Amino acid sequence: MFYFFSRRAFGMPKGASRARFTDNLATLTRYGRAEPSGNSYRITRYAGPVAWTRDALSGVSGGQLIYVHGYNTTQKRMFDRQAKIVAGLRAKQFNGAVLSFDWPSRGSPSPAAYKADKEAAKHVARPFIEEGLEVLRRHAPGRPLAVLGHSMGALVTLRGFGEVAAGWKLDEALLVAADVDKVWLDRNAWAGSVMAKRTRRLTNYWHHKDRVLALAQGLNGGALRAGRDGMPPRTAPNHHDVSVEARFEATFPQASKDVSHSFYFDDARFYEDLARVLAGQDVSGAPTRRPGAGGEQELRP
Template sequence: MDYVFCVRSIKNGAFGDEPGATHFLKVPAGKSPDPAHKIAKSTWFKEVQQIARHGPQDNGPVGDVLIYVHGFNTPQDVMMERHRNLRAGLEAQGYEGAVISFDWPCASTALNYLEDRTDAKMTAIRLVDEGIAAFAAIQRPDCRINVHLMAHSMGSYVVREAFDDADDRPGVAAHSWSVSQVILCGADISAGSLEDGNAKSSSLYRHCVRLTNYFNPFDDVLSLSNVKRVGVAPRAGRVGAPANVPRKAVNVNVGNWYDARKANFGGVKSAPHTFYFYDPDFLRDVLFTLRGDIDRKLIPGRAMGSEGNLVLLP
């Protein structure tokens, strides 16, 4: 079973491309999300918590929940394929927690970029309200669940806007909520928005322990010449974050890593932008990041690059 919380509308008995109510789904193996998969919110959280729990029992169980946030132009079947690849790949490397997905409304065409971006902003806050803050609210002294985020492409925009909007609302800001690791892959946000002191990302940094930005200079989807996108600011998923980022931010250049393995992704659509879900070895680095018990510079397979960024070695 796979666990998804979905904020899409329902039309003619199926999920659509517009914002709707929040649905907590328990999706059978091999299936795409369907309204019939909805279960009670309390049951959903209880089952996810149970899957998340692991570790020694002497000091009480702990656990991990990784929330995957997809990008634009991601149909639900593709979202589930990447969700399952992510979960299976991490488990193969030794991950023992839960992987869930936040399914925000987007269309199945790249030409819908601007509308998807609008829908992303409209529904982003529910990532905090219905997910992160909800997990924080059910924490118990005998079971601490670490919540992590892994956002791809425009999903990084969803995460950034969700944190910013939550801090702007007194009712939410007054409650204690945070995440451990935030992981951005192929982030479709401006590189400059991640710099230290930038108002757009200040809330994101405030509510996480560490932010890791994986970027690929070969990412043609994030090229400035790609007319399906909007704006001209260089994207963090292609050029990395600027040099003046907070100490908790980590830039990891995966360009040489991808280039050495690109022959493995011949059947993957937009591979320079999406290979992250189809490379089990890359997910080993992600697991080290989630565990957080090794300094960023000492994670095996990383080296310091010539421009001050960490580089994932091929």
Template sequence: MDYIFCARGVSSGAFAPRPGPTKFLEVPPGATTLSPALAIPRRDWFDRVVALAETRRSFQGTPYGDVLIYIHGFNTSQATVLERHRLIRNGLESLGYQGAVISFDWPSADSALNYLDDRTDAKLTALRLVGDAIGPLSRYIQQGCEISTHVLAHSMGAYVLREALDDADDRREIAATGWTLNQVMICSGDVSADSMGTTAKSSSLYRRSVRLTNYQNPYDSVLSISNVKRVGVSPRVGRIGLPASAPRKAVNVDVGLYYQQFHGDFVGAFPDHNFYFQSAQFLRDVYLTLLGEIDRESIPTRISRDGRLYLRPER
């Protein structure tokens, strides 16, 4: 089963690309897209996710584990959301990951022309990420379950994440709780690079995470300045990387060398923006990051050149 929480509205028994009440979906292996008919009670959904996450025991016998939340980008159909969710889950499990993978499906339209509408809907539904997932998972921790919550955000999903944490810290009832994300990973992040430094806009993102890893691809045409009608005039963090003012807990990994060597391996639209889900090397880097056992400078899927970290160009 796959577990996805969906913030889309419903029309004629199907999900629509507009905000609506959050539904918690349990998706069977044979499903090829998402449907409101797959919704189950919220408490049942969380109990099953936590059961998947709690696969290990500490020396004291306390259950512990991991939950990775995937946040998709703009112009993403629900069939693609489900496909990428499974690529991430299957890829990590093949490497030995024993936790749960869940996805946040916010109301993105299936069209590149809807960029500004997607961005508006992303902001409107961003707080659901905290209120409907991160917050409840933190309450399980308070009940004695040692669960580490991580996030992998792609493209506009980085904007969803940043807005969610910024809005959450502005709401007293949410800000007062002690929740923290462990590993936050952003790939092809569709936010201004300058805003990812020590600015007020990203302060909650850094304060609420233990470590942030930004994967940038200088060959990402979707995030290029030539696409200003979609991404604005500011260079994006997923293309040029984190600014020098980013805090010490943030690390930048340039995937350009890797993509340049293996770009022919990837299929589908805009592989320079979307190849991550098909890349065994990228998922291996994510897995090692989730484990948190190796210093970021020494993770074997990375090489260091001239003071910069690169994804090692190996399959």
């Protein structure tokens, strides 16, 4: 059973036999849970966030990890990914809750769809914070709170914290294959300075072989992506670059374009490292990492 909050519109698409979540942007946030049903998922919607938070956190004693998906992600694909994250972290003794933020990606690999998804990501950034993270903080005080933004989900995360002023800090911000401008994370740039204040630690997982981000670079006027080229040389002290290139090459030597962008979610070492980060450990000397050639850290092959 997977818990999520969504900014997809809910309605009756043309030709559909029943109402469902669509690829359109909603004007309100809905809270739900999804249960596997054959090759799909059966969704239950909640009237509001109170009962949803209670059910989502029942039976778990640890913190909360919110997964934010990226471009070209259908709702079903998001649930499939959430299932992988749950299984991967459980295998590494993470005993917290893994929730998802579902925003209206078109689920289509084209320049027009990319542009539409990028606009949608900007629109959902504020409600992601105000009607998601702040709801969880209010109804589950004291539990560690972390966000994993994959691909364009990193844009949702950075922009959300840039738009909403609040007097609290996220415990862990995890950017994975981040489809955001590298220069934004300079300590004096908008995202770098915002996240230095709004999170206790930010970890950026990246590698040069990410072929999807190579395409995204072209769609963004040639701007280097943080998920493919790492963060700038000048970053805040609580921001950490982790190259996964050696691990990727050792594990997926003949990977396809899509796998190069998402292999993290099929890799046990990534989950081991992630579980250590979520536990609040100093991971710099952990057995999952080694010093990189450029001074950054990297996952061991």
